[in-house]
Amino acid sequence: MDVDVAGAPTLVRGTIGWQRGSRVPPLPGAPAAKWSRHWVGVGAMAVVAGFCYALYSYLRFRQGGYFGWDLGIFDQTVRAYAHFHLPYVTSMRHDYAGDPGKLEWTDHFSPILVVLAPLYWVSNSAYNLLFAQAVLFAAAALPIFAFARRRLGDSAGRPTAAYLVVAVYLLAWPLQSAFAFDFHEAAFAPLLIAVLVERADVRRWRAAAVAAGLLLLVKEDMGLVVATTGVWILIRGDRRVGAWFAAAGLGAMTLVIGVVMPLEGGSSMRNWQYGELGPTPVRAGLRLLEHPSLFVTELIDPHVKVTTALLLMLPVLFLCLRSWIVLLAVPLVVERYFADVPFYWHTDYHYNAFLVAIVVMAAADGASKLRWPRLRLGWAVAALVVSVALLPGFALWGLASSSLWQPSDSVNAQEQLLGEVPAGADVLMPWPSDPYTGGRVHPINLHFTQTAPEWMLTSDMTADVAALNRTLPAGSSHARYVYYESYEGWTIGRLVTVAVVQPSWAGKA
Template identity: 55%
Template sequence: MSVDVVRLETVREPVGVRLSGRVRSVAVERRHWFGVGGLAVVAASVYVVFAYLHFRQGTFFGWDLGIFDQIVRDYAHFRAPDVSTKRHLSPTDSGVFALADHFSPILIVLAPMYWIDNSAFNLLFAQAVLFAAAVIPVWIYTRRKLGVPAAYCVAVAFLLYWPLQSALDFDFHEVAFAPLILATLIERVDAGRWRHAAIAAGALLLVKEDMGPVLLMVGIWIMIRGHRRIGAYFAAAGGATFAFLIWVVMPAVGGSSKRDWYYAQLGRSFGQVAVHLAEHPSLLVTEFIDPHVKLHTAFWLFVPVLFLCFRSWIFILAVPQILERAFSDNQFHWVQTYHYNAYLAAILVLAAVEGASRFKWPKVRLAWAVGVLAIGVGLLPFYPLWQLTSDSLWQRSSTVHVEEHLLSEVPEGSYVMMPWSADPYTGGHVRPVSLGCMGDAPEWMLTGNLKTDVAALNKALPADQNRLRYVAVATDGRWTIAKLAYPLDPRPQVPGPSTC
């Protein structure tokens, strides 16, 4: 017999052995799914308790939570999402159209929660669950790159990552969707599941108008991985969507392409900024380090992942957000306190995971994961979740109950000037307005100091409307609900651009 036709039979395991191995494999896989699922449930529970305790005390900033409460509540009642907090120019002015302010239509998926419970806490609950759910794609990606033990270490470290804690501690924002969607997008691209990745990319574009540049970077990353045509599609979708939203959609619904233009020190448009940077290239360095708080925030973003995010091309996904904030003249964008860093959480963690996977020795890769977990635990006392160990957070406050009681005395649908911290507690019964964002005196006022607030409102309004007088209608503790007594018929004004 010719050697060419000799066939070597593959040695096969007995059927019983193969079935037994398959059963064991399924059991192990199921155990891991229960493990990571349980981790997500525990994290969501902790996050929810943290948010609930703050909400019960009324210690949230209130401005952002109140705004998003109005938006999602309007969606739930099939109304246009208007924000009275950001504009009140006449007794009939419904406020700023939300999609003209920020393009975040993904918020509509939260509307059904208001059919079950009429409370702004719905948003805090959703944010907590969405942040916790992001650990699942993080775990899947890390297991593929580093193995199971490292995946659990990184998953816990991700859940303790301070950008998520800061976002949880500062009201609710559309960023709630970003970690889950970005982690899913990165994991699906890495797995080569392009349809799934495309769905995640589409969802990302619904989070906020500035997610377009992030998707553009996703496309470049895909091209670097060798899939040039697919990457070009993603990059084109990101860039084109960003341009379309900024220069067409948002202006068409009453917004402005320069609504959040925070780069006045560099120019009044993208073109002027580009020219200015070309003429003064040193700004490409100084804008990153001055003031030094920018370096402080960057340092603490990278320390928890031991700087390994720089070893992966995934890091370029973070570049648009980093540039957007580093070159901004808005100091809120530079610090750790607010929610902006949460956009970077999944990107930096998964970039660091890929960076660690490039180590030759498995023990070094595992050591990195253990180190990341140790740092996450070690930093915990310095960030918001540590407040759960404080007795003061668990104490009840009567302020929220008093505010809700007084607002219930006001006729439904009325416009009420109130402090930002009270905005999330209207229950949709009234529409909150804010001092400094109005050109017309509201009929009602919720105040802790009637004389001072009336004086401030008189000072803020035009000269021909600054002789206002309010009388107390009901008082509970230090809080008062007051009604406009003079003038009885304030002059209506034509709604214009947002004053905030």
């Protein structure tokens, strides 16, 4: 026997039967019509949540309120895919006029972004990515519901607790922090991780393997999640399958970081952010062995790490700690907390979006171990109450603020001025302007250029030209720009003269 999505036993032919060590509790059968109705119900929840995510993102985008750096990078990346080009990003490198930029694969390995390319065939806007992110985050509600219903569904066929778990996920602050901070490859993580866990839970190994394979295309470190999924499967009794998942995850990550990214012109040390532990993985490992207390201190110092960890588990009332599924989050937490990059440790940004589906599903599994159904339902109600109480501190609460709905002329001014620049030109511009090029021009960043572009978009030309000249390499050009056109506080400047700056020792005997 095997178990279908609803959890009811079904007869199958030619497949591995019910395996020893299974912890999947058979759910008392519910009529197919009711199951379909539940899918419609949870689908409606996902649509409403996705609409709210997309609405917030749209209002913020039209206000020019995004950081812009990451959104601009991914806009150039997916736009290149849409035109069947390699994903070169000019804002990350500009060494000479016409430089195509840096290959995005050498920064992070996220080839799954190619699936978003068709969006640019319909609409020529970086908002495509923010909309896709909203849809992907909301879509994870479906596998989370299927998993929670098996764990928490009651004998009357009313999966009330599962609905509440879905609501807890959809209100989760890590999702809000992510869509409030540009677009990132993390958009794919909750959905694929949720599918991976849900399919592995019912031992549908082929579907789980597909989800794992797609997850490996999200980011170079997702092999850690696949590997720990293998450990979880092994603990549940499927040793051979678990070993395969663990080996595949670690092997794929090693291949990508050690071979694929360097072959593309990147470095296997690109994301080595552990300088305080050692300059290489071997040196860092030796230091940890010599000073085992670092395993503790690096996880709790500074205390913001503890605050973030507690806030991750608070909405589920810490019941995630009662499930082995929480193992999937451990390597991602260690990866961030051991790094010497402060913004990895906070609740802002997108990093916690990789963890949210794991935490919620682990909590549902932990709650299933409570003895009485009413106690499980009580936990789900309390978790939702906490999630709602946390809303004022995060992005969705902004929908109730009149300031988010106020129109802004700034974005329109930037788009109008960039339309006056010749197509295909290199334009120096601030990060928040990068997503508004429409693909007509190449955005150049002040800190990643070795030469002065012909054009500049600026709200303070004097300051930006001075900053550019300080940034350019010693002995290179000294740039001067003149006003070309201005509108609503923004200006297009054009390079008119370039004087070579002589080194201080030039001409001396």
